[in-house]
Amino acid sequence: MMILIKNGTILTQDKNRRVIKDGAVLFEGETIKAIGQTKKVESLIKGKKLEKIIEAKGKVVMPGLVNAHTHLAMTLLRGLADDLPLEEWWFKKIFSAESKFTRRHVFLGSLLGGLEMIKSGTTCFVDFYYFEDEVASAVKELGLRANLGVGILDLETFAFKNSPESFVQFFELAERFRNDNLIRISLAPHMFQTTSRETYKKAKKAAGRFNCIMQTHLAETKAEVDFCRKKYGKTPAQILDKEKILDGKTLLAHGCHLDEKDIKILGKNKVSVAHCPVSNMKLASGVMPLARLEKAGVCLALGTDGSCSNNSLDMFGEMKFAALLQKSFFGDPALADSQRVLDMATINGARALGLEKEIGSIEPGKKADIIILDFDQPHLTPVSNIASHLVYCANGADVLTSIVNGRVVMENRKVKVIDEKKVLVQIKEILKLNS
Numbered sequence: 001m002m003i004l005i006k007n008g009t010i011l012t013q014d015k016n017r018r019v020i021k022d023g024a025v026l027f028e029g030e031t032i033k034a035i036g037q038t039k040k041v042e043s044l045i046k047g048k049k050l051e052k053i054i055e056a057k058g059k060v061v062m063p064g065l066v067n068a069h070t071h072l073a074m075t076l077l078r079g080l081a082d083d084l085p086l087e088e089w090w091f092k093k094i095f096s097a098e099s100k101f102t103r104r105h106v107f108l109g110s111l112l113g114g115l116e117m118i119k120s121g122t123t124c125f126v127d128f129y130y131f132e133d134e135v136a137s138a139v140k141e142l143g144l145r146a147n148l149g150v151g152i153l154d155l156e157t158f159a160f161k162n163s164p165e166s167f168v169q170f171f172e173l174a175e176r177f178r179n180d181n182l183i184r185i186s187l188a189p190h191m192f193q194t195t196s197r198e199t200y201k202k203a204k205k206a207a208g209r210f211n212c213i214m215q216t217h218l219a220e221t222k223a224e225v226d227f228c229r230k231k232y233g234k235t236p237a238q239i240l241d242k243e244k245i246l247d248g249k250t251l252l253a254h255g256c257h258l259d260e261k262d263i264k265i266l267g268k269n270k271v272s273v274a275h276c277p278v279s280n281m282k283l284a285s286g287v288m289p290l291a292r293l294e295k296a297g298v299c300l301a302l303g304t305d306g307s308c309s310n311n312s313l314d315m316f317g318e319m320k321f322a323a324l325l326q327k328s329f330f331g332d333p334a335l336a337d338s339q340r341v342l343d344m345a346t347i348n349g350a351r352a353l354g355l356e357k358e359i360g361s362i363e364p365g366k367k368a369d370i371i372i373l374d375f376d377q378p379h380l381t382p383v384s385n386i387a388s389h390l391v392y393c394a395n396g397a398d399v400l401t402s403i404v405n406g407r408v409v410m411e412n413r414k415v416k417v418i419d420e421k422k423v424l425v426q427i428k429e430i431l432k433l434n435s
Contacts, residue, residue, distance in 0.1 A: 001051030002028045003406070006038045008056025008372065011386055013063050013346045013361035017339065019386060025061060027368035030181070030406035035362055052408070054401065058376035060386060063361050064123025064145075064369040064402065065315040066349025069215075069253040069274035069303025071129045072138075073101070073109030075116065076431060077308040086221050086283045086309075094308060098130075106131040108430055110138035111423050113313055118142065118415055120314040120396025123369040123404045124349070124359060126251065126274070126303065128188045128215060132173060136183055143409045143417045145369060147353050148173070149188030149215050152203055154196045167206060174210040182405060184212070184353070186251075191217040192228050192236055197243065204245045213249045213353065218273075219262065220254035221285050237262035246271050251352050253303060255293065256286030263289065267296025272352035275344065277321045278312070279305035287329045290322075290336055301352040302344040314396035319345050323391055338391040372401040 003026070010023035012035065024041035026034040034041050074094075081093035101109075106129070117125060124145040127135055132148045139146045150170040174185045187203045189195040200216070207214040218236050219225055228236050237258060240246050246269035253274045258266070266273065275288050294300055302322060304313050319341045326336035350360025359369045373394060375383060380393055402410040409417045 002026060002033070002045065002048060003052045003054065003368075003403075003408075004041070004045065004050055005054045005056050005061055005370070005372065006042065008059045008061040009375070009386065010035060010362060011060055011062040011390075012363065013343070014363050017387075023061070025362060025368075025370065027370075027406055030367050032362060032364050032366050032368050034364055054372070054411075056372055058374070059400065060373045060375050060390070061362070062371055062373070062390070063346045063359065064371050064404065065121050065345045066301065066353070066360065067117065067122045067125040067303055067313065067315055067318075068251065068272075068301035068349045068352055069126055069128065069276055069305060070113070070313065071306035071308070072113035072125070072127050072135060073106040073129055073131075074306035074308040075113040075313075076101075076105060076109040076427070077306075078311045080308060082282075082311075084283075086285055087223055089283060089309070101130075103131050103134050105430060107134040107138050108423070108426055110135045111141065111418070112427055113307065114138055114142040114144055115415060115418070115420055115423060116307075116313045117144065118402050118410050118417075119399065119413070120316065121371040121373070121399040121402060122313065122315050123371065123402060124353070124355070126186075126215065126353065128253075132169065132185070136173065136177070139183055141418055143182070143404050143407050145182045145359070145367075145404055147184045147186050147213065149186040152187060152189040152199060153194045154199055155194055167202070170206060174212060178210070185210070186213045186215055188215045191220070191224060192231075192239070193224055197232065197239060200240065200245055201243050204243075207249070211249075213251050214245070215251040215253065218252040218255055219257040220280075221283075222257050225257045235259065235262055237265050241265045241269065248272075249354065251301075253305070254280060254285065255288045256280055258289060258293075260292075263292050263296050263298075266293065266298050270297065270299070272299040272301055272348075274301045274303040274352065275322055276303045276305040276318075277325045278318055279309040281321070281325060282311075283309055287325060290326050291330070294340075299348055299351050300344050301349040302341070315345055316390070316395045316398075319391045338385070338388040341391050342387050368403055368406040370403040371399050373398045374400050 006024040010020040024038040128149040248270040250271040323336040347360035
């Protein structure tokens with residue numbers, strides 16, 4: 001069946017970054033069939049049956065956002081350990097709290113995070129956690145698109161006693177979702193302070209067997225870099241380069257502490273880096289050198305990190321902070337302009353996942369991952385530049401409708417795929433919270 005979105009302003013994010021006023025998008029099943037002026041698109045469907053018409057007058061229609069780095073189930077830890085440096089935050093607070101999690105915690109926490117993403121315009125995300133089979137079950141219920149990273153550590157965790165068990169889960173999930181149209185699996189060695197060099201090598205080899213991406217935290221803190229220099233005599237990026245782990249299927253999170261040699265290495269290997277500005281500011285981890293990485297040829301995407309260190313999954317807020325942090329820290333208001341940041345949250349995020357031919361822009365032949373924002377509001381009026389408004393003015397609550405793979409998962413702020421209130425009640429029950 002066919003669905004028509006009409007009379008809206010279409011922000012295509014195609015190679016020419018076209019904006020189509022009084023535009024329409026027609027999609028059938030999961031695939032976009034046509035875009036253009038409303039009258040022209042309507043002329044293509046005469047005599048054909050439409051399942052649904054979505055009126056978009058006064059609204060902006062754009063690609064769904066791609067959150068390139070998060071830990072979805074950490075929604076259950078939101079606000080638990082604020083205002084601490086990363087090492088103390090993780091090793092002393094979060095690690096012990098996570099040790100009490102069961103599979104049920106991870107499933108419900110993932111449902112909660114998925115609801116937050118649907119309601120704030122994220123249609124595709126990259127996860128990095130434990131019990132990823134439970135995350136996959138939640139994603140299936142929600143109808144989101146996801147790359148689920150199986151966490152690998154060489155120390156005992158609440159989920160796995162050692163990294164071999166993580167590899168077993170990865171192989172099982174990679175096989176199960178080999179041909180899935182929404183879920184892909186990746187391997188996610190944690191960081192060098194918790195994961196050995198040998199485990200990194202093993203993870204890259206295993207990911208290669210399934211043509212998966214490998215993701216990891218890299219150079220997030222100075223302490224991490226100092227640890228690597230002391231133990232290996234090299235920076236994290238230099239170690240991964242020496243072991244031939246870096247390539248176009250490597251997704252690195254953070255990259256706050258990179259020297260010029262590191263940046264050249266990342267560019268040479270065509271890796272992708274997920275910038276997580278809010279988490280980095282909150283934990284005072286550092287600042288990713290966006291302009292230098294971009295100049296070196298690194299694909300730059302955008303992520304929120306987990307709700308425990310952000311404390312939000314709203315990618316509109318992340319876009320604004322990404323732009324402002326770069327301008328403020330490097331003293332140049334021209335850095336990280338709105339279009340560049342919007343690219344990071346859409347087409348670059350898709351490229352980082354190897355999905356740029358499927359999502360990240362609104363073009364015929366691509367998947368219908370689309371969101372619709374209400375621009376007929378005081379804080380979005382007048383409109384001088386749509387990209388600027390999306391980065392500097394809009395927020396997740398402006399998203400009216402979210403469509404993933406041609407399925408309307410939220411319409412007029414009403415989530416259609418799951419009982420939102422029931423999930424909130426279940427969260428309170430499992431955390432033993434008062435209503």
